[in-house]
Amino acid sequence: MSVLVNLIAFVVALGLLVAIHEFGHFWVARRVGVRVLRYSIGFGRVVWRRTGGDGTEYALSAIPLGGYVKMLDEREGDVAPEERHRAFNRQPLWARNAILFAGPGFNFLFALFAYWAISVIGTTELRPVLGEVVPESPAAEAGLAEGQEIVAVAGEETLSWDDVLMRLLAEGAGNEALSLAVETPDGIRRDLTLDVAAIGPLGEKPNILGALGLRPWRPTIEPVVGELLPGGPAATAGLTAGDRIIAVAGEPVDEWQTLVEVVRARPGEAVDVTVRRDGERREFAVTLGRVEGEDGDTGRLGVRPRVEDSAYAGMRRTVQHGPLAAIAQATGATWEASALTVKLLVQMVTGDASVKNLSGPINIAQYAGQSATLGVVPFLRFLAIVSISLGILNLLPVPVLDGGHLLYNGIEWLRGRPLSEAAQATGQQIGLVLLGLLMAVAFYNDLARLFGPS
Structure with a gap:
C-alpha cells in the first residue's frame, strides 16, 4: 500500500469528518443567535482564509488533525453592549448544550447517511459458510462443521462474514458463551452454543475467527x-x-x-x-x-x-435495500457500531479489554488507504466507523472536549451558578493531560503494530 495513497485518504477522511463536526457547532450556533467569529479546519499555518458577508472568517490550515468554531464570548474578550445578546456565555443552558452536542451529533448523522448510502448502493457479500473447522477448538467443541452456514449470532440474522464478526464483537465481549444458529447444506437448522471465554477477550484478537477455530469457506484455487x-x-x-x-x-x-x-x-x-x-x-x-x-x-x-468468478458460484449474495428500507438498516448499523464502541471504551476503563485496541493516526491512515483502494462502499464504511468514534470521543466527560463542557453545564444546572474560572481552568489542564496520555498510548500502539509484534 502506497504511503502517498494512505496519506491522501487520511487527509480527505479526517478533513471531511472534522469539517462535518465543526459545521454542527457552527450551524446550531447560528440558529440560536450566537455570532460565529471563525470557522476553521485544521491547525498550524493558515493556507486559505475568507471573510463572509456575515462577518465570519472561514479558514483552512495546514495540519488537518482538528478544527474549531470560535464564537463571540465575554470570557475571551470585550464585547460591545449591543452585541452581548449574541455572546455564547449569555445563552441559556439549553442553547449552549445544543451547540456543544451538535458537533458529535452531526458525526452520528453522517454515519447514518454513510450506512444508508451503502445500503442503497448495495454490496456483494460472501455468505458465512464454514470451511474447515480446527479440531479441538471452541468452534469444534460447539459442534460447528464444514459446510454449515452461520445464519444468526445471539438471535440476530447474519448475511455475511462482516455481520458475523460484528455480532461476535458486540455480543461476545464480556460474555462466556454465545448462541449461534447454523444451517446445514441440506437445509436443517441447528442451534449451538459457542464458548468465547476460552480464548480470552475478543477485542484483543487480530483474527477472531481463527482464534475460535473458524475458517471461512474458500474455493479450490489453481496455483496460477x-x-x-x-x-x-x-x-x-x-x-x-x-x-x-x-x-x-x-x-x-x-x-x-x-x-x-x-x-x-x-x-x-x-x-x-x-x-x-x-x-x-x-x-x-x-x-x-x-x-x-x-x-x-x-x-x-x-x-x-x-480466480475465476465461477469459483464463487452460489456463495455470494447481493445485499441491497430501497431508500426507505435503507433508513432502518442504517439506523440499526449506526446504533450497533456506536454501542460497540462505547462498550469497548468502558471495558478498557474497567480492565476487561486491552488499551491495545486504541488506534492512532498511523493505523487510521493505513485503514483509510486500504479502504479507499477497495472502492466507494469500503471507504464509506470506514468513514462511518471513524465518524462514530469521533462523535463518541468528543462526548467523553473530559475538559477541553465537548463532553467536558457539557459536564460543566450540568454542574452549573445543579449548583444554580457556573463553576469559577479558576476551577474550569484547572479542569482544562487536567483534560489536556488526559488527552495527551490517550494520544501517546494510541501512537505507541501504532508504532508497535508497524515495527513488530505487540
Missing part, C-alpha cells in the same frame, strides 16, 4: 499467478502472470492454499520455485520476503492468484 506485486520477491526473480507454480523448495504444489502454507513457513529463505510456462518447466531462485506478525514471522512471495 494472476498478479505480481511490484518489487516483490516473485517479480524480482522473473515470474510472470500466467505461470503455474508446481513446486516450492522441492515441495509439490497442487492448489493455491498449499502454496500459501509452504511460503508462509519459510520467511526470508532462498528457495527454488518451479513453474510451468507455455508448456515448459522452469525454475527460479527466489528469496522470500518476511512479514512480522503476532504469531511470528511468515514468508511472502508477492503474488496474487487468478
Whole structure:
C-alpha cells in the first residue's frame, strides 16, 4: 500500500469528518443567535482564509488533525453592549448544550447517511459458510462443521462474514458463551452454543475467527499467478502472470492454499520455485520476503492468484435495500457500531479489554488507504466507523472536549451558578493531560503494530 495513497485518504477522511463536526457547532450556533467569529479546519499555518458577508472568517490550515468554531464570548474578550445578546456565555443552558452536542451529533448523522448510502448502493457479500473447522477448538467443541452456514449470532440474522464478526464483537465481549444458529447444506437448522471465554477477550484478537477455530469457506484455487506485486520477491526473480507454480523448495504444489502454507513457513529463505510456462518447466531462485506478525514471522512471495468468478458460484449474495428500507438498516448499523464502541471504551476503563485496541493516526491512515483502494462502499464504511468514534470521543466527560463542557453545564444546572474560572481552568489542564496520555498510548500502539509484534 502506497504511503502517498494512505496519506491522501487520511487527509480527505479526517478533513471531511472534522469539517462535518465543526459545521454542527457552527450551524446550531447560528440558529440560536450566537455570532460565529471563525470557522476553521485544521491547525498550524493558515493556507486559505475568507471573510463572509456575515462577518465570519472561514479558514483552512495546514495540519488537518482538528478544527474549531470560535464564537463571540465575554470570557475571551470585550464585547460591545449591543452585541452581548449574541455572546455564547449569555445563552441559556439549553442553547449552549445544543451547540456543544451538535458537533458529535452531526458525526452520528453522517454515519447514518454513510450506512444508508451503502445500503442503497448495495454490496456483494460472501455468505458465512464454514470451511474447515480446527479440531479441538471452541468452534469444534460447539459442534460447528464444514459446510454449515452461520445464519444468526445471539438471535440476530447474519448475511455475511462482516455481520458475523460484528455480532461476535458486540455480543461476545464480556460474555462466556454465545448462541449461534447454523444451517446445514441440506437445509436443517441447528442451534449451538459457542464458548468465547476460552480464548480470552475478543477485542484483543487480530483474527477472531481463527482464534475460535473458524475458517471461512474458500474455493479450490489453481496455483496460477494472476498478479505480481511490484518489487516483490516473485517479480524480482522473473515470474510472470500466467505461470503455474508446481513446486516450492522441492515441495509439490497442487492448489493455491498449499502454496500459501509452504511460503508462509519459510520467511526470508532462498528457495527454488518451479513453474510451468507455455508448456515448459522452469525454475527460479527466489528469496522470500518476511512479514512480522503476532504469531511470528511468515514468508511472502508477492503474488496474487487468478480466480475465476465461477469459483464463487452460489456463495455470494447481493445485499441491497430501497431508500426507505435503507433508513432502518442504517439506523440499526449506526446504533450497533456506536454501542460497540462505547462498550469497548468502558471495558478498557474497567480492565476487561486491552488499551491495545486504541488506534492512532498511523493505523487510521493505513485503514483509510486500504479502504479507499477497495472502492466507494469500503471507504464509506470506514468513514462511518471513524465518524462514530469521533462523535463518541468528543462526548467523553473530559475538559477541553465537548463532553467536558457539557459536564460543566450540568454542574452549573445543579449548583444554580457556573463553576469559577479558576476551577474550569484547572479542569482544562487536567483534560489536556488526559488527552495527551490517550494520544501517546494510541501512537505507541501504532508504532508497535508497524515495527513488530505487540
